[in-house]
Amino acid sequence: MIQSTAPLDSADSGQARRSDSPMPKKRRRRYAKSSILARGEPMVWLTGGSLVLCVGMIISLIALILYQGGTTFWPGKILSFKTVNGTVVQGEITRSSSVTYTPEIISGLDPKTKEKVEAEVAKGNKTGHRRLVRTGNFDLTNTHFEWIDNNSIQEEQEPEWLVLLERRSWGRFYGIPKALKRNDEVIAEGPEATWKAFQENHTEVYEGVERFIGVQKYDFGRIHKSLEKSRLRLKSIELEHGIESAEYREGQKKLQEETNATKSEEARLNEELALLKKKNSELTMTLVTAGGQEATVPLAEIVRGVASNQLNTSGRLGLYFERWWEFLFDDPREANSEGGIWPALVGTVIMTLLMSAAVVPFGILAALYLREYAKAGFVVSTIRIAINNLAGVPSIVFGVFGLGFFCYIVGSGIDEMFFQENLPNPTYGKGGVLWASATLALLTLPVVIVATEEAIAAVPGSMREGSYACGASKWQTIQRIVLPRALPGIMTGFILAMARGAGEVAPLMLVGVVKLAPELPIDSVAPFLHPERSFMHLGFHIYDVGFQSQNSEAAKPMVYTTTLLLISIIAGLNLVAIWVRGRLRRRFIKTEI
Amino acid sequence: MKTQVPRSELPDEEARGRLEGIVNDQSQPGSETQSPEPVVRQNVQQQEAGRLEAIQRGETFEPEIHDCVRQEEHVLNVDGFSFWYGDKQALFDINMPIPKGKITAIIGPSGCGKSTLLRSINRLNGLLADTRHQGDILLNGDSVYGKSVDVIQLRKRMGMVFQKSNPFPMSIFENVVYPLRVDGERDKKVLNEVCIQSLKGSALYDEVQDRIQDSALGLSGGQQQRLCIARAIAGEPEVLLMDEPCSALDPVATIKIEDLMQDLKGEYSIVIVTHNMQQASRVSDYCAFMYLGRLVEYGPTGDLFTNPILPETADYVSGRFG
Ligand SMILES: Nc1ncnc2c1ncn2[C@@H]1O[C@H](COP(=O)(O)OP(=O)(O)OP(=O)(O)O)[C@@H](O)[C@H]1O
Ligand SMILES: [Mg+2]
Numbered sequence: 001m002i003q004s005t006a007p008l009d010s011a012d013s014g015q016a017r018r019s020d021s022p023m024p025k026k027r028r029r030r031y032a033k034s035s036i037l038a039r040g041e042p043m044v045w046l047t048g049g050s051l052v053l054c055v056g057m058i059i060s061l062i063a064l065i066l067y068q069g070g071t072t073f074w075p076g077k078i079l080s081f082k083t084v085n086g087t088v089v090q091g092e093i094t095r096s097s098s099v100t101y102t103p104e105i106i107s108g109l110d111p112k113t114k115e116k117v118e119a120e121v122a123k124g125n126k127t128g129h130r131r132l133v134r135t136g137n138f139d140l141t142n143t144h145f146e147w148i149d150n151n152s153i154q155e156e157q158e159p160e161w162l163v164l165l166e167r168r169s170w171g172r173f174y175g176i177p178k179a180l181k182r183n184d185e186v187i188a189e190g191p192e193a194t195w196k197a198f199q200e201n202h203t204e205v206y207e208g209v210e211r212f213i214g215v216q217k218y219d220f221g222r223i224h225k226s227l228e229k230s231r232l233r234l235k236s237i238e239l240e241h242g243i244e245s246a247e248y249r250e251g252q253k254k255l256q257e258e259t260n261a262t263k264s265e266e267a268r269l270n271e272e273l274a275l276l277k278k279k280n281s282e283l284t285m286t287l288v289t290a291g292g293q294e295a296t297v298p299l300a301e302i303v304r305g306v307a308s309n310q311l312n313t314s315g316r317l318g319l320y321f322e323r324w325w326e327f328l329f330d331d332p333r334e335a336n337s338e339g340g341i342w343p344a345l346v347g348t349v350i351m352t353l354l355m356s357a358a359v360v361p362f363g364i365l366a367a368l369y370l371r372e373y374a375k376a377g378f379v380v381s382t383i384r385i386a387i388n389n390l391a392g393v394p395s396i397v398f399g400v401f402g403l404g405f406f407c408y409i410v411g412s413g414i415d416e417m418f419f420q421e422n423l424p425n426p427t428y429g430k431g432g433v434l435w436a437s438a439t440l441a442l443l444t445l446p447v448v449i450v451a452t453e454e455a456i457a458a459v460p461g462s463m464r465e466g467s468y469a470c471g472a473s474k475w476q477t478i479q480r481i482v483l484p485r486a487l488p489g490i491m492t493g494f495i496l497a498m499a500r501g502a503g504e505v506a507p508l509m510l511v512g513v514v515k516l517a518p519e520l521p522i523d524s525v526a527p528f529l530h531p532e533r534s535f536m537h538l539g540f541h542i543y544d545v546g547f548q549s550q551n552s553e554a555a556k557p558m559v560y561t562t563t564l565l566l567i568s569i570i571a572g573l574n575l576v577a578i579w580v581r582g583r584l585r586r587r588f589i590k591t592e593i
Numbered sequence: 594m595k596t597q598v599p600r601s602e603l604p605d606e607e608a609r610g611r612l613e614g615i616v617n618d619q620s621q622p623g624s625e626t627q628s629p630e631p632v633v634r635q636n637v638q639q640q641e642a643g644r645l646e647a648i649q650r651g652e653t654f655e656p657e658i659h660d661c662v663r664q665e666e667h668v669l670n671v672d673g674f675s676f677w678y679g680d681k682q683a684l685f686d687i688n689m690p691i692p693k694g695k696i697t698a699i700i701g702p703s704g705c706g707k708s709t710l711l712r713s714i715n716r717l718n719g720l721l722a723d724t725r726h727q728g729d730i731l732l733n734g735d736s737v738y739g740k741s742v743d744v745i746q747l748r749k750r751m752g753m754v755f756q757k758s759n760p761f762p763m764s765i766f767e768n769v770v771y772p773l774r775v776d777g778e779r780d781k782k783v784l785n786e787v788c789i790q791s792l793k794g795s796a797l798y799d800e801v802q803d804r805i806q807d808s809a810l811g812l813s814g815g816q817q818q819r820l821c822i823a824r825a826i827a828g829e830p831e832v833l834l835m836d837e838p839c840s841a842l843d844p845v846a847t848i849k850i851e852d853l854m855q856d857l858k859g860e861y862s863i864v865i866v867t868h869n870m871q872q873a874s875r876v877s878d879y880c881a882f883m884y885l886g887r888l889v890e891y892g893p894t895g896d897l898f899t900n901p902i903l904p905e906t907a908d909y910v911s912g913r914f915g
Binding site: 375463467 | 755
């Protein structure tokens with residue numbers, strides 16, 4: 001009613017105005033021009049400004065991660081500082097910051113520095129600079145880092161023979177080589193000779209240690225696992241035939257044989273280990289530390305020795321990439337704060353792929369039903385709203401659900417049925433990569449359903465009608481016309497789901513992610529994919545390294561590099577999906593002529 | 594098989610006789626009220642305000658169906674068909690036999706139900722929620738709306754061409770053989786043969802023969818429409834339904850499609866909806882004039898355009914109305 005009368009009214013009033021004022025039209029136009037909003041520029045500024053703000057924040061976040069993650073492995077110079085009160089600090093600069101000298105800060109300084117700072121402050125220089133030096137040698141000094149105030153430096157040097165050792169435990173070591181010994185017998189003396197001898201011998205020792213670890217981890221693991229398998233077989237015989245049966249006795253005998261065989265194999269391996277250990281621990285290197293102390297480091301402890309101050313740019317680059325390589329493809333050391341992240345990388349990728357494999361078909365089928373088969377009405381609208389709101393449920397709730405439903409109900413059921421011999425140890429009745437994927441699939445399901453529904457709805461009705469008119473059934477139309485045409489849109493949903501799922505951490509902590517997984521969820525032992533195993537995940541790794549580690553300052557670079565890696569993986573997966581989507585789009589959707 | 598006897602043959606005859614008088618009287622509009630003939634109620638009103646206005650008021654008339662339409666052999670027979678979109682009735686008791694092997698045009702102002710009628714023939718309208726119908730349509734004597742009819746099998750017996758060309762997002766080849774694909778045909782030889790036959794049939798073969806495996810979306814608008822015709826005839830339908838097939842095309846493409854229709858005629862029975870009077874008069878053998886969901890006049894195109902029974906039809910085809 002109002003709508004229909006409004007134009008009439010205005011027409012009337014226009015007529016009235018025309019009759020008593022000569023140029024009503026002109027006045028109206030002037031009014032329009034004088035409005036700020038009518039001119040448009042402010043809106044351009046507002047909208048453009050918002051965009052710039054968003055993009056700026058995203059770019060600075062990515063730049064921070066890129067910079068911090070990218071520079072972590074760059075070998076810096078190792079500096080040696082002599083301070084005004086006579087101590088020596090040696091190490092790499094981690095970062096620097098400015099300080100404003102307040103009375104509290106000044107009172108915390110050592111006496112000589114205090115004097116100098118007070119003089120500066122009196123002159124009006126209230127701010128100064130300080131640098132964080134990674135001093136290493138935690139076993140000797142009980143600290144990894146030390147702040148050093150520029151005002152306290154008496155002398156700054158780059159000693160040629162000050163070297164860095166990356167160790168298997170206790171973190172980094174900085175010092176000047178003094179002597180290399182084999183079983184107390186000195187074979188090299190003086191920095192240069194010692195370093196040369198170290199480099200000659202280190203590779204061999206390194207390989208010996210790797211072999212030692214390999215025997216410990218894989219060979220022992222293998223024989224224990226086969227023994228465990230035989231025991232389980234015996235137990236299932238017991239469950240099936242009873243303890244009195246002939247089969248059981250037969251199995252028992254076999255198990256006994258196998259146990260004996262394992263014992264002798266174990267003895268052999270132990271012998272090999274002892275030999276390796278003896279050989280590996282023969283060589284030691286003595287170094288002089290910043291405090292003038294002498295310290296002895298077994299070569300077996302050293303992962304890598306770097307004479308940083310002698311390296312040229314290409315040497316640095318080589319070392320940089322070597323460290324990246326180690327980071328990507330090695331196992332973590334020292335409570336994850338050193339070494340590589342290979343298990344977390346594998347875990348993340350496998351979990352994301354499993355999640356996609358679960359969520360995409362389900363999402364598409366659900367969306368198809370909602371769009372194509374369900375009669376529009378109250379129920380469907382309610383379901384649609386529920387699905388949309390599901391996306392807003394805190395992810396930890398999904399974790400709780402996953403633990404309660406997948407692990408404890410479904411998993412326990414599977415254990416009861418198929419892995420009875422293992423009980424009471426759960427096989428599927430605990431967190432694992434399968435349940436984590438299922439939980440995340442549930443979490444990302446709304447994204448896929450909504451995107452798919454939209455894509456299906458966007459398929460032109462004329463195409464469907466064309467198909468029906470050709471005598472196609474509903475399913476044929478969906479399968480041959482609707483789905484191919486909606487595929488790019490479905491891919492969009494898939495991309496969003498993947499990005500959301502790969503970055504999710506909270507629910508995973510409940511359904512299978514662990515700090516340190518003994519085995520990868522994928523390996524060369526049949527059936528190759530082990531969906532019941534718990535796994536490591538980059539997102540959780542970031543949390544663990546960043547907030548749970550003793551040495552948080554040393555772990556910080558790891559946080560950035562791991563973040564960088566996680567982002568790269570998600571971006572990589574997305575790029576592939578976007579590329580596929582582009583191809584599909586070109587194939588199925590051409591702009592109308 | 595044989596055409597069924599129209600339910601209202603006798604009254605129709607009467608009406609026609611009366612109306613001839615009116616047509617003859619048309620030169621003196623004032624004389625309509627003093628018509629000497631025995632007048633039924635409807636006719637009085639028609640004479641007072643014109644039949645179309647009467648239809649607007651919701652009154653019902655028997656359509657003027659020329660005799661020679663009934664004498665033809667019929668492929669379709671619309672039998673007392675009404676159709677509703679929700680509460681809105683779009684078709685009112687349509688009785689309309691459609692001759693076999695001929696081109697039948699349906700004309701009428703926008704919104705009069707032409708598309709609805711056409712889409713009712715292959716039950717595309719039934720896909721919409723909240724629609725309702727009454728009466729039946731017979732395709733070569735078989736009920737279209739009967740209870741036990743398999744609508745998918747039914748649609749396989751008809752081909753349809755839409756106003757806006759709607760090629761599928763596949764290759765030209767797959768587009769053409771789509772009706773066979775949905776029937777489960779896999780024999781490459783058969784598919785190839787049908788594809789070439791249909792493309793030739795729709796006068797497209799020469800233009801696309803060297804890119805038959807390319808996407809159909811790369812064709813021009815006119816080519817796409819002819820591709821849709823090729824698709825429609827690939828299933829060898831008993832009747833071809835065309836809803837304004839040329840309205841989005843340029844004159845050259847239009848002529849091509851009109852020529853094509855002339856070629857297809859005989860082998861196929863064609864029902865075409867068009868807004869273009871010249872087109873209707875050029876291509877069609879029979880022509881039906883609809884108004885507000887009702888059939889008004891239906892007869893041989895020549896008669897309808899030069900010598901219609903009703904003055905309203907004359908007005909419409911000459912562009913004085915609508
Ligand atoms: N899907 C629909 N839902 C409701 N009403 C509809 C629908 N389609 C058509 N109608 C109505 O039915 C009547 C007949 O429509 P129809 O499309 O058959 O007209 P038409 O003669 O084809 O017109 P045009 O020449 O403009 O294509 C119109 O009044 C229209 O508003
Ligand atoms: Mg229409």
